[in-house]
Each structure stands twice: as C-alpha cells, then as structure tokens.
Amino acid sequence: MIVKLDDSLLQIEPTIKIGIIHYTKIIVSSSPQMLKGRLQLFQEQLFFELEEKSVTEFEGIKEWRVLWKKLGADPNRYRPSVEALYRRIAKQNYITPMHSAVDLNNFFSMRYEIPMGIYDLEKIQGDVTISLCSEETKYEGLNGRENKLQHILTLEDKVGPFGSPFVDSIRTAVTEDTSNAFQIVFLRPSTDLEDSRKLVESMGAMFTQIHGGDALSTILNDDNKEWRI
Known part of the structure; x- marks a missing residue:
C-alpha cells in the first residue's frame, strides 16, 4: 500500500507535513490504569x-484554524478535531476511555494541540491519497452523522474517503480486534522537519510500549510525497 500526499494541498500550503506511523502486531485492549489516569489528569488540568x-488562543489550534481557512473550509462550522476536544473539556464534558488505541490517540492530540487519526490497516483497500476534497465527498463518521468534507483535507482509498482532521469514518475504525494499524499525525506546518520526525518517533515509541508490536514512521512533505507501507 502506498500513501501519497497530493500536490493540491502543497500548492495551497507548501510547508504542510503529515506524519505516518505504521504499527504491526499490536494488541489493543482496555486502557491500562496509567493511561486512563494520565488522560483524566490532563483533561482536568x-x-x-x-x-x-480561550480555545482559539492555543498555538496549535490557532495554526490549524489558519490552515483550515487556507484550504477553503470554515473553522467555525467544521472544527478541526483537536479544537472540538478542547471545547468539550472547556464544558467539563471529559472524554471517557474507549480502548487503548483511541485513548492514546486522543491524548497525543490534546497534548500536542494537533488533529490525529488512527485506522485499521486491514479495512483499507488499495493505495491511500491525502488530498483536498470536493463538494461530493462524504462518509458516515464516528460522530454518528453523514459528514460532508468539502475543502477539508481527507484520506481516501479505493473504496472512498475514510479519514480527515475533522472526523474519521466508522468503516476504518480501530477496535480491540485490530493488530495492524496506521496513525496519521496532522502536524503544524510551522514545525520544522527534524522536530516533526522526533515527535512522530516518540509517539510510535510510546504507542508500542502500551500495545507491543513494531512501529515505522515517516513525514510526508514537499520533498517526500509518498511512502510504501
């Protein structure tokens, strides 16, 4: 499987960077108490x-709102997923644990103020393109709604779109049966390449400490537009 960053995004924002972490032989289960405690404490703080x-004063959220507008979407109507998480917490509507992969994904997103996604590799068909979507692009999301993704960065395989920094689809969701997955790190465009690599590698290391298995990672950018998993 090849994951490719489409030129349409780079033409709008040449500094865009997408981290990819490929996990194999992982074991997803109920989150260990350490992760549950860390997630709860972070939300309380x-x-x-x-x-x-205010939510929009956080640097990561501010930067993703700027990128959202550059791509042509309205961040006040379709918010980046990390902003939606912060707004929930501001209302003390804390995220309850689901399972170890989703919980750690949410922790990374909140901790680094960036959208994140994690997908079951066995549910993806063919190559994946990361591109800007049209008015017709839509899928059933984890939010329980059919989501239209016009002007939103989206991941798409042979079947159709399945992920974005807005909301992910039900079709490719990670479950406790997942053993191979890949995680998408929607990095801040301002983060330099070396810091981006260090961040993505540290995420992979922490993920495999909890889930076992192996992790390989890369950063897609203007000089590295595709990666074979």
Whole structure:
C-alpha cells in the first residue's frame, strides 16, 4: 500500500507535513490504569487552563484554524478535531476511555494541540491519497452523522474517503480486534522537519510500549510525497 500526499494541498500550503506511523502486531485492549489516569489528569488540568484562556488562543489550534481557512473550509462550522476536544473539556464534558488505541490517540492530540487519526490497516483497500476534497465527498463518521468534507483535507482509498482532521469514518475504525494499524499525525506546518520526525518517533515509541508490536514512521512533505507501507 502506498500513501501519497497530493500536490493540491502543497500548492495551497507548501510547508504542510503529515506524519505516518505504521504499527504491526499490536494488541489493543482496555486502557491500562496509567493511561486512563494520565488522560483524566490532563483533561482536568486543561479545564482550569481554559478558564483563563480561550480555545482559539492555543498555538496549535490557532495554526490549524489558519490552515483550515487556507484550504477553503470554515473553522467555525467544521472544527478541526483537536479544537472540538478542547471545547468539550472547556464544558467539563471529559472524554471517557474507549480502548487503548483511541485513548492514546486522543491524548497525543490534546497534548500536542494537533488533529490525529488512527485506522485499521486491514479495512483499507488499495493505495491511500491525502488530498483536498470536493463538494461530493462524504462518509458516515464516528460522530454518528453523514459528514460532508468539502475543502477539508481527507484520506481516501479505493473504496472512498475514510479519514480527515475533522472526523474519521466508522468503516476504518480501530477496535480491540485490530493488530495492524496506521496513525496519521496532522502536524503544524510551522514545525520544522527534524522536530516533526522526533515527535512522530516518540509517539510510535510510546504507542508500542502500551500495545507491543513494531512501529515505522515517516513525514510526508514537499520533498517526500509518498511512502510504501
């Protein structure tokens, strides 16, 4: 399987960077108490910070809102997923644990102020293209709705679109039966390449500490537009 970054995105934002982590032989289960505790503590600390600071003042969220507008979408109507998480926490509507892969994915997203996605590799058919979507692009999302993705960065395989920094689809969701997965890190465009690599590698290391298995990673950018998994 090849994952390719489409030129349409690079023409709008030449500094865009997408981290990819490929996991094999992982075991997904109920989150260990350490992860549950860390997730809860982070949300509680963030809630108090949000009493003094608005969601859109956080640098990562601010940067993704700017990119959202560049791509042609309205961040006040279709918010980047990390912003949606922060707004939930501001209302003390904390995220409850689901399973280890999703919980850690959410922790990474909140901790680094960036959208994240994780997908079951066995549910993806053919190559994957990361591109800007049209008015017709839509799928049934994890939010329980049919989501239209016009002007939103989207991942698409042979069957159709399945992921984005807005909301992911039900079709490719990771479950406790997943053993091979890949994680998409929607990095801040301002983060330089070396720091991006270090961040993605550290995420892969922490993920395999909890789930076992192996992790390989790369950064898609203007100089590295595709990667074979």
